[in-house]
Amino acid sequence: MDISSFPALISRPHSLVEAVPFLKNRGVQNLFLLADPFVATSGQLDGLRAAIAEAGMVLTEFSDFAGEPKMGKMDEIIALTRGANCDGVIGVGGGSALDMAKIVSITLVADRPADDYWMMANPLPPQSLPSVMVPTTAGTGSESCSTNIIADRNGHKGWVWGPETKPDLIIHDPVLSTSLPAALTGWCGMDAFIHAFEASTNKYAHASARGYGHQAIKLIVDALPTAVANGDDLVARQNMLLGSAWAGAAIDQVGTAVAHHISHAMATLAPVHHGHATAIGFEVTLGWIVEGIEGDDVAIEKFQSMADTLGVRDYRDVPQFVSDFMDACQIDRRLPQSFAGFDKHALVEQLLADHTQSMRVATSREVTQEAISEIVDRLAALPIQA
Numbered sequence: 001m002d003i004s005s006f007p008a009l010i011s012r013p014h015s016l017v018e019a020v021p022f023l024k025n026r027g028v029q030n031l032f033l034l035a036d037p038f039v040a041t042s043g044q045l046d047g048l049r050a051a052i053a054e055a056g057m058v059l060t061e062f063s064d065f066a067g068e069p070k071m072g073k074m075d076e077i078i079a080l081t082r083g084a085n086c087d088g089v090i091g092v093g094g095g096s097a098l099d100m101a102k103i104v105s106i107t108l109v110a111d112r113p114a115d116d117y118w119m120m121a122n123p124l125p126p127q128s129l130p131s132v133m134v135p136t137t138a139g140t141g142s143e144s145c146s147t148n149i150i151a152d153r154n155g156h157k158g159w160v161w162g163p164e165t166k167p168d169l170i171i172h173d174p175v176l177s178t179s180l181p182a183a184l185t186g187w188c189g190m191d192a193f194i195h196a197f198e199a200s201t202n203k204y205a206h207a208s209a210r211g212y213g214h215q216a217i218k219l220i221v222d223a224l225p226t227a228v229a230n231g232d233d234l235v236a237r238q239n240m241l242l243g244s245a246w247a248g249a250a251i252d253q254v255g256t257a258v259a260h261h262i263s264h265a266m267a268t269l270a271p272v273h274h275g276h277a278t279a280i281g282f283e284v285t286l287g288w289i290v291e292g293i294e295g296d297d298v299a300i301e302k303f304q305s306m307a308d309t310l311g312v313r314d315y316r317d318v319p320q321f322v323s324d325f326m327d328a329c330q331i332d333r334r335l336p337q338s339f340a341g342f343d344k345h346a347l348v349e350q351l352l353a354d355h356t357q358s359m360r361v362a363t364s365r366e367v368t369q370e371a372i373s374e375i376v377d378r379l380a381a382l383p384i385q386a
Helices: 016-024 037-041 046-054 071-083 095-107 182-201 207-229 234-254 258-269 274-292 297-310 315-328 344-351 354-362 369-380
Strands: 008-011 030-035 058-062 088-093 131-135 147-151 157-161 169-172
Touching: 008 234, 016 046, 016 088, 016 131, 016 169, 030 037, 030 046, 030 095, 046 058, 058 071, 071 095, 071 147, 088 095, 095 131, 095 147, 131 234, 157 258, 169 234, 182 207, 182 234, 182 258, 182 274, 182 297, 207 234, 207 297, 207 315, 258 274, 258 344, 258 354, 258 369, 274 315, 274 369, 297 315, 344 354, 344 369
Parallel strands: 008 169, 030 058, 030 088, 088 131, 131 169
Antiparallel strands: 147 157
C-alpha cells in the first residue's frame, strides 16, 4: 500500500475558513461543499460560506444523506457537481461525508461513474480535483488515507481505493467536534484506537505503520476518556483528531484485521454504528488472538511493543487493559435493537464473503471457518439494547 504522502495539515481552533484561500490559490472557482446534515444546518459553516462568497467563488452544497455512503447517492451527487462544473471540493463531517467527498474529487475528473472504481475494478484517474477534508469526528481517519468506504447497489460494503483520492489539505478544527455526543465520541474514538492497534499488530505491520500507529495510540489513550467526559475540552478534541489521522495513515499502509472484518460484516445485516460494531468485535476477539499467538515470536514482539506503548508490562494483559479503557470511554457492549434475533448463519456468510477476506487474513492469529463460527456465537450471546 502507498506510504508516500501525508496531506498538508492545519490544526488549530477556528481554522475552517482557511480552506478558502487554499483552494482559491489553486484556481478553484466553482466549489462543491459536502457536509454532514447536522453540520450543514448547525450554523457551524456560516463563516465558511461567507468566506467563499467574499472570495467570489460559486458554491454548490449537498448534505442530503444518512448513514454510510451508497452508490445510488453517489450518482446523485456526481450528477449535481458535474452540472455545476465544480472544480474543487470541501468535505466536512464524519467518515461518510469525507469518503463521499473524496470519491467526488476523483470521479469528476473522468466521465465515468463511481461504480467503475469500486473494489479497484479500474485504475483511478492520475489525480483528483483540489480538495480539503475537514473531519468533525475523530474516528475513521478518512482524511489521511486512501480507502473510501461505499456500498454497492446490492448493499454490499466495499471501497474505492487509491492514493489519488487523498486530499491536498486536512484541516483539524476541534471546535467543530465539540457538539459530538459522548456516546458517538466514544464509538468514533474506539474506531481510531482499533485502526492504530490493528495496523501495529497485524501480519503486515511494519516499522512505518507502527510508527504512526503507536503515536496515535499514545494520543488516543490520553485524550479519549477526557473527550467523552468533557466534550468542550479543545485540547482533547484536537489530540483525538490528530490521533485519528495518524491511525488513518497507519491503516493506509497495512490495513486492519478481524475487528474491522466483523464490523463490516455486521453492517451488511442491520444498521449499526461502525465504531460501535468495531469496538464490540475487537473486545470479543482480542483475548482469543493473544492466546493464539503463543510461540509466534514475530506476533509476540508486535503485541509486546503495543503493551509497552500502553504502559502494560506483559502483552497477555493487553485485553484487560482494553476492556478497562472501554469502560473509561463509556462504551456500551450491548448490540443495537436492530440485531435482536439476528441470523447467525447470515453473519457467517458475510464473514466468508470474498471481498472482506483481506482483513481476515491480515489478523495475527489464523481466523479459520471454525473460529468464525465461535466468534459469531460470542456476538450472539451479547445482550441487546433495551
